[in-house]
Amino acid sequence: MRTITLRPLASHLVPIEAEGLTPDGLAKLSIEEMEALDLWLGNRRTRLCELFAIEVDGKPAPIEETTVILDGDFSRVKRIGERMSGGMIQSLGDLGMHAGAGMSGGNILIKGSAGDWLGREMRGGSIEVEGDAGNYVGSGYRGERCGMRGGSILVRGNAGVFLGEHICGGSIHVSGNAGDYPGAANGGGTISIGGDTHLPGAEMTKGSISVGGRTTVLPGFQFQDEVELEGLTYQRYVGDLVENGKGELLLALAQQSA
Amino acid sequence: MIIKGGVVYDPANGVLGEEMDICIDAGAVAEAAGGPTIDARGMLVLPGGVDAHSHIAGPKLNAGRIMRPDDGRIGTEPRRGLCRPCTGYTVPNSSAIGYRYARMGYTTVFEAATPIIESRHTHEELEAIPILDKGALTLFGSNWTVMECVGEKDLPKLSAYVAWGLRASRGYGVKIVNPGGGEAWGFGSNVKGLHDPVPEFNVTPAEIIHELARANERLCLPHSIHLHFNNLGKPGNYSTAIETLDLLKDIVPSRDRQAVHVTHMQFSAYGGTGWRDFESKAPEIADYYNKNDHATMDMGQIIFGSATTMTADGPLEYANARLLHQKWSNHDIELEESSGVVPLVYIRGSPVNAVQWAIGLELALLTEDPWKVLLTTDNPNGGPFVKYPEVIALLMSHKRREEEMAKLPELLSKRSVIGSIERELGWGEIAVMTRAAPAHVLGLKEKGHLGVGADGDVSIYEIDPREVDPGSDPALVERAFTQAKYTIKAGEVVSRDGEIAGIPQGRTFWTDANVPEEDMARLMASLKEKFEKYYSIQMSNYMVQEAYLSRPVAVRAGVEVAQ
Numbered sequence: 160m161r162t163i164t165l166r167p168l169a170s171h172l173v174p175i176e177a178e179g180l181t182p183d184g185l186a187k188l189s190i191e192e193m194e195a196l197d198l199w200l201g202n203r204r205t206r207l208c209e210l211f212a213i214e215v216d217g218k219p220a221p222i223e224e225t226t227v228i229l230d231g232d233f234s235r236v237k238r239i240g241e242r243m244s245g246g247m248i249q250s251l252g253d254l255g256m257h258a259g260a261g262m263s264g265g266n267i268l269i270k271g272s273a274g275d276w277l278g279r280e281m282r283g284g285s286i287e288v289e290g291d292a293g294n295y296v297g298s299g300y301r302g303e304r305c306g307m308r309g310g311s312i313l314v315r316g317n318a319g320v321f322l323g324e325h326i327c328g329g330s331i332h333v334s335g336n337a338g339d340y341p342g343a344a345n346g347g348g349t350i351s352i353g354g355d356t357h358l359p360g361a362e363m364t365k366g367s368i369s370v371g372g373r374t375t376v377l378p379g380f381q382f383q384d385e386v387e388l389e390g391l392t393y394q395r396y397v398g399d400l401v402e403n404g405k406g407e408l409l410l411a412l413a414q415q416s417a
Numbered sequence: 418m419i420i421k422g423g424v425v426y427d428p429a430n431g432v433l434g435e436e437m438d439i440c441i442d443a444g445a446v447a448e449a450a451g452g453p454t455i456d457a458r459g460m461l462v463l464p465g466g467v468d469a470h471s472h473i474a475g476p477k478l479n480a481g482r483i484m485r486p487d488d489g490r491i492g493t494e495p496r497r498g499l500c501r502p503c504t505g506y507t508v509p510n511s512s513a514i515g516y517r518y519a520r521m522g523y524t525t526v527f528e529a530a531t532p533i534i535e536s537r538h539t540h541e542e543l544e545a546i547p548i549l550d551k552g553a554l555t556l557f558g559s560n561w562t563v564m565e566c567v568g569e570k571d572l573p574k575l576s577a578y579v580a581w582g583l584r585a586s587r588g589y590g591v592k593i594v595n596p597g598g599g600e601a602w603g604f605g606s607n608v609k610g611l612h613d614p615v616p617e618f619n620v621t622p623a624e625i626i627h628e629l630a631r632a633n634e635r636l637c638l639p640h641s642i643h644l645h646f647n648n649l650g651k652p653g654n655y656s657t658a659i660e661t662l663d664l665l666k667d668i669v670p671s672r673d674r675q676a677v678h679v680t681h682m683q684f685s686a687y688g689g690t691g692w693r694d695f696e697s698k699a700p701e702i703a704d705y706y707n708k709n710d711h712a713t714m715d716m717g718q719i720i721f722g723s724a725t726t727m728t729a730d731g732p733l734e735y736a737n738a739r740l741l742h743q744k745w746s747n748h749d750i751e752l753e754e755s756s757g758v759v760p761l762v763y764i765r766g767s768p769v770n771a772v773q774w775a776i777g778l779e780l781a782l783l784t785e786d787p788w789k790v791l792l793t794t795d796n797p798n799g800g801p802f803v804k805y806p807e808v809i810a811l812l813m814s815h816k817r818r819e820e821e822m823a824k825l826p827e828l829l830s831k832r833s834v835i836g837s838i839e840r841e842l843g844w845g846e847i848a849v850m851t852r853a854a855p856a857h858v859l860g861l862k863e864k865g866h867l868g869v870g871a872d873g874d875v876s877i878y879e880i881d882p883r884e885v886d887p888g889s890d891p892a893l894v895e896r897a898f899t900q901a902k903y904t905i906k907a908g909e910v911v912s913r914d915g916e917i918a919g920i921p922q923g924r925t926f927w928t929d930a931n932v933p934e935e936d937m938a939r940l941m942a943s944l945k946e947k948f949e950k951y952y953s954i955q956m957s958n959y960m961v962q963e964a965y966l967s968r969p970v971a972v973r974a975g976v977e978v979a980q
């Protein structure tokens with residue numbers, strides 16, 4: 160086992176681009192090599208040791224046995240865990256945008272809240288957020304036709320707008336509320352929202368979206384039947400018929416009376 | 418500058434693999450020169466690459482960039498050395514276009530389609546492309562004034578309009594895209610064949626093509642008409658191709674060149690009645706070219722992977738968007754054209770894409786004379802220009818083709834003959850298809866060769882053609898052509914080992930054609946009315962001013978030149 164702990168030396172308003180901060184990138188490095196890693200502070204190239212205190216416990220280890228602990232406010236640090244394939248990242252506070260983008264394996268645990276684009280285009284592994292998550296969780300970045308393809312994202316708080324836009328596979332669960340247009344253009348992923356949301360499943364063609372709280376149904380969805388799932392009754396719709404979609408929209412009945 | 422001891426291929430001057438020195442003085446090839454010496458011993462030396470058909474500037478490029486932020490991210494390169502930041506793969510930013518062509522050893526690239534009304538934008542973008550010499554071909558095929566002149570059978574007035582349109586757009590030559598189809602698309606339809614009349618205009622595509630070809634030769638333009646056939650991209654369209662070529666047999670070229678250049682022939686060499694029985698008709702097309710000498714073509718090779726299609730063929734792009742469930746940009750260009758942009762991916766597993774891939778190569782390999790076939794991908798319609806080295810390797814190596822075919826659907830062997838073609842192109846033939854022939858087809862006398870007086874554009878590749886057998890070592894060929902050891906533009910090293918070493922501003926070629934005053938006067942009367950009644954801008958704001966071209970080169974042409 161190897162544990163690498165990073166603590167910010169100062170707080171920055173300018174965002175930091177830190178796509179190298181992954182178990183993949185750090186597992187095999189000596190502490191000197193880590194210190195010299197390139198990072199961008201805004202448009203200025205800098206080194207890891209100039210922004211963070213690095214504490215390493217254990218010798219170089221396989222990726223799967225490497226844990227990166229982020230101790231402090233990382234809300235302005237972007238792209239942490241990008242393309243990681245294994246191991247663990249634990250953020251004790253908030254984490255910035257694009258965390259876990261394109262990751263294919265391993266786990267990210269965020270004790271605070273996550274920024275926008277959490278787990279965008281991820282292919283595998285899991286992300287858990289104890290607080291809230293921003294907009295576009297598990298979606299495709301601008302212009303991308305396929306967002307998250309595999310793995311799972313759990314958000315215990317609320318999520319922002321366009322949750323899982325263009326999702327093609329994998330699953331997202333939000334315990335709280337989600338913003339407008341969750342699962343837009345869903346092409347085969349599973350999204351469940353415990354609380355309220357607005358206009359789910361626009362242009363979805365495949366996959367499923369379930370909503371435990373209140374919501375509004377787009378006119379492109381057709382009511383099918385009522386189904387029992389885990390002790391709750393859901394109204395089942397199919398859509399979005401605008402796209403000849405065969406996606407499934409499940410609305411918990413108890414909440415829909417209003 | 419003296420380039421010493423390289424193995425030179427300069428097919429336009431009959432030089433095929435001779436060890437010799439090339440001298441460049443005052444930007445041009447000379448008998449002798451001083452200045453720095455480049456040691457090119459053991460290296461391949463060619464004239465700078467010339468691309469006669471590529472989409473590198475104008476509103477359709479921007480439409481592609483705007484609708485494909487995903488593409489922008491693929492080719493991101495930060496600012497470095499002399500280079501500005503780069504983005505994009507199939508639709509790169511203007512800087513990247515210049516650097517990437519230069520790194521491959523290309524020094525001259527022509528934008529293949531600009532509507533007159535949008536040419537100001539096209540030139541602004543061309544000006545922003547570093548290093549390269551450029552030109553733009555002007556669209557005439559669905560233009561109201563053109564169709565009126567053709568309907569009135571008034572060749573002098575049509576010639577006057579072509580001359581005026583080239584001046585207004587600072588364009589180099591006459592581009593014709595799906596003639597009549599762009600206008601028909603304004604009514605939601607298309608022209609279905611050469612003799613299908615254009616709605617509201619009593620003319621057919623055949624008449625538009627033939628009369629524009631006559632006007633082109635009456636004006637003695639440096640380039641022939643540059644034609645994108647009707648029915649392009651449709652199964653069975655090879656018969657339209659041959660019918661159109663037959664139509665132009667009576668055109669007498671006014672200069673020493675072809676009567677018609679057919680662009681991206683791959684998209685027009687299709688057999689079958691639909692996509693299910695889709696097959697290659699490249700052998701029929703190549704056979705026609707082997708028996709006739711009035712036409713040239715460029716390949717329009719497809720590259721597996723991402724592409725962005727962009728064309729003035731509006732109805733074609735609608736069909737693409739529907740067939741592929743893709744994003745679609747559609748554009749109506751007033752009295753001149755329609756156009757569209759659709760991103761797509763060519764997939765090895767798709768039998769249709771596999772056959773398209775085979776057709777491009779078959780055209781180049783089955784046409785005996787390499788002077789008749791230019792190497793292009795119709796960038797970025799068939800794939801981005803940075804993949805030219807891959808096409809070169811495929812043409813030079815049967816083994817490389819077999820490796821690729823092993824990854825393609827078996828159906829390919831029934832729908833094409835690519836597997837049975839043994840021919841492997843040599844260094845000289847590649848030099849023709851990427852240098853000498855495109856320059857000759859365009860009528861650029863100082864390009865594509867290394868004779869005394871030619872532009873001092875040279876590319877030097879770190880590969881010894883006397884030692885490497887391209888047939889068995891295609892990877893070496895591909896690597897060498899991907900990154901020139903040196904690219905020299907007008908006697909200045911602009912790229913060395915992939916590093917941009919100089920960023921001169923290139924020149925822009927346009928054609929200044931004279932016509933008799935009375936023809937121009939008659940034209941102006943009818944043009945004035947169009948601007949008053951229909952155009953969204955005034956005639957006084959229409960023409961691209963001289964100031965838009967920082968280094969213009971006006972090629973003289975016109976009725977007097979012809980006489």
Ligand SMILES: [Zn+2]
Pocket residue numbers: 470471472529680681795798
């Ligand atoms: Zn083209």
